[in-house]
Amino acid sequence: MKISRPRGTRDFLPEDTRRRRNVENILRKVVRNWGFSEIITPTFEALELFTLKSGDGIIGELYNFTDKGNRAMTLRPELTAPVMRMYVNEMQANQRPLKLFYFENCFRYERPQKGRFREFWQFGVELIGSNKIDADAEVIALASEMLKAVGIKGSLHVNHLGIIRHLLSVLKTEQQSRIMRLVDKKDDTGLVDYLEEIDAPGHLRLELMELISLTGSEAIEKARQLTGDIPELEEYQELLTLLEAYGVDYIIDFGIARGLDYYTGMVFEIYAEGLGAQNQVCGGGSYQLIKLFGGGDVASTGFGLGFDRIMEICDIEPDDDKPVVIIAMDSTRIEAVETATKLRFHMPVYLDLMKRSFKAQLSYADHIGAHYALIIGESEVEAGKVTLKNMDSGKQELLTIEEVIQKMNC
Numbered sequence: 001m002k003i004s005r006p007r008g009t010r011d012f013l014p015e016d017t018r019r020r021r022n023v024e025n026i027l028r029k030v031v032r033n034w035g036f037s038e039i040i041t042p043t044f045e046a047l048e049l050f051t052l053k054s055g056d057g058i059i060g061e062l063y064n065f066t067d068k069g070n071r072a073m074t075l076r077p078e079l080t081a082p083v084m085r086m087y088v089n090e091m092q093a094n095q096r097p098l099k100l101f102y103f104e105n106c107f108r109y110e111r112p113q114k115g116r117f118r119e120f121w122q123f124g125v126e127l128i129g130s131n132k133i134d135a136d137a138e139v140i141a142l143a144s145e146m147l148k149a150v151g152i153k154g155s156l157h158v159n160h161l162g163i164i165r166h167l168l169s170v171l172k173t174e175q176q177s178r179i180m181r182l183v184d185k186k187d188d189t190g191l192v193d194y195l196e197e198i199d200a201p202g203h204l205r206l207e208l209m210e211l212i213s214l215t216g217s218e219a220i221e222k223a224r225q226l227t228g229d230i231p232e233l234e235e236y237q238e239l240l241t242l243l244e245a246y247g248v249d250y251i252i253d254f255g256i257a258r259g260l261d262y263y264t265g266m267v268f269e270i271y272a273e274g275l276g277a278q279n280q281v282c283g284g285g286s287y288q289l290i291k292l293f294g295g296g297d298v299a300s301t302g303f304g305l306g307f308d309r310i311m312e313i314c315d316i317e318p319d320d321d322k323p324v325v326i327i328a329m330d331s332t333r334i335e336a337v338e339t340a341t342k343l344r345f346h347m348p349v350y351l352d353l354m355k356r357s358f359k360a361q362l363s364y365a366d367h368i369g370a371h372y373a374l375i376i377g378e379s380e381v382e383a384g385k386v387t388l389k390n391m392d393s394g395k396q397e398l399l400t401i402e403e404v405i406q407k408m409n410c
Contacts, residue, residue: 005306008110008118018106018318020311023150024103027123027305030149034142036099036125041082044104046236047072051264052292053081063107065116066191080302082288083126088295094297101309114276121307128290131299133235136266136286137242139301143270143282144248146305150314154272154281157215157253160239161285162232162265164254171200175263183212184257212255219252239266241267262287267299274313280344280355281309323348325365327358330377336376339386339401346405365391374404 005011012020026039047064050275060358064074076082079102103123112118123144127135144156164183175198182191188209195205207226214222220240224233243250248299258267265284275281284303291297324347340351350370352361365373375387380398388404389396399407 004055006118008112010117010119012084015318018321019078019316020307023311023314023316024123024307026149026316027248028103029147031101031125031142032147034099034145036127036142039083039100040104041076041079041086041102042105044075044117045072045082045085047074049081049085049293051075051078053289054260061108061110061169069217076104077108078106079122079305080126080287081122081293081303083124083302084289084293084295086298087128087290087298088293089279091128092295097135098126098128101125101129101370111187117308122304124300124304125284125303126300128300130301131286133238133242133266135299135301137239137246139284139303140239140243140266140268141246141283142249143268144246145393147270147282150310151317152272152314154270154279154311156248156268156270157256158243158250158266158268159237159252159254159256160232160264160266163227163230164208164211164257166227166230167204167211168230171198180257180261181209183255188254212257214254215252217252217299218266219254219358223254235267236264243251254300258283258285260287262289262292264288264299268303270307272313274311281306283300283305318348322349322368322370323350325350325361325368326352326375326376327361327365327373328352329358329378330355331378332376332381335381339374339376342401343405347408372408 002196019100022148047059047062048060050058058077062074062077067073083100087098099123106122107119109118110116123146126138127139140156140158147154161180164180165176168179171179178194179191182194190289192209195208211226212221214391220233220237227233240250240252257268258268258269263285265286267308268283269280270282271279272281273279282303282305284301286301287297288297289300309361324343326336326340326349336351340349343349350368352364356364362373370391373389373391375389377387384396385398386401386404388399388407
């Protein structure tokens with residue numbers, strides 16, 4: 001009986017996996033160079049962890065289940081909430097700020113479509129314990145640098161939610177939340193209808209619609225005309241000044257909202273070229289979640305990168321880790337095993353396991369694209385050396401094992 005893989009999942013063949021690992025390792029190197037440390041959280045968590053963060057409405061999107069202890073559990077749909085739980089459980093006594101990153105698979109029960117899967121991978125960063133603009137600027141600059149390192153071109157849009165919330169402060173909290181979600185979805189028609197439904201003041205409607213449409217170099221001055229000289233605008237200007245110091249190109253965009261109540265100040269999104277309409281590859285901002293999970297009032301800033309979307313447009317090739325193929329006779333099998341054992345401390349080595357003929361072993365080395373074949377015949381054994389054959393040029397050299405290692409590692 002043939003069993004197919006579950007809908008919304010993928011099998012990654014060796015070439016795909018090597019390419020993904022190469023891109024992953026590039027991202028890891030960048031984030032480590034910025035002083036972040038990797039963490040790993042469980043693949044499943046208590047369902048309540050995510051309903052506390054996002055409400056009961058998220059349950060329909062989850063792979064949730066009841067375990068044998070009758071506890072409501074779910075496969076993780078994202079990683080910010082698990083990291084905040086980890087902080088509350090394990091890390092509250094640590095020196096701040098904590099600079100953490102993760103690369104893990106996540107699960108959402110949604111309709112599979114191009115670029116969206118039920119199992120997907122997220123690379124994310126959380127900086128916990130600083131409410132300073134410097135932390136916000138570093139996190140944005142890091143996201144920009146990570147995408148640049150893997151050749152992704154795109155536009156970075158930045159906003160400060162304190163500015164729009166200043167305008168909305170005359171409304172009830174639940175009304176503000178609904179408006180922020182409509183702004184995040186770019187649902188102008190729905191927003192106009194909702195403002196009408198709650199009978200929002202006429203001047204507020206005009207000012208809000210004008211504010212969320214502001215982008216570009218003159219946007220801050222135009223926003224100041226709507227809000228006055230509020231502290232949030234000064235913070236925003238300070239953030240942009242720091243981004244310029246980092247050498248980061250940005251677009252001022254007062255229409256970026258992220259749509260979730262826990263975002264408190266700076267928010268940003270990055271849109272990549274080559275993905276069509278659904279082109280967001282990164283989003284994040286400053287937020288308050290730790291208190292919700294039983295910790296203190298601790299500021300955090302973070303972002304998530306959609307790794308699968310990055311892989312759709314990233315043109316980085318897999319690492320060239322083709323093995324050296326050892327070619328031996330039946331009479332020199334023992335020497336071939338001993339040689340392979342020594343070389344594997346230094347390089348990938350393939351040893352024939354099919355008892356192929358000499359000619360078939362050479363043909364196999366050529367088939368898998370090996371750059372070198374290492375021939376061990378009776379004459380080589382007698383000389384205490386091996387023949388290193390360059391499969392591209394056909395050139396052969398009689399060398400000791402130490403000389404092969406030196407040549408291959410230079």
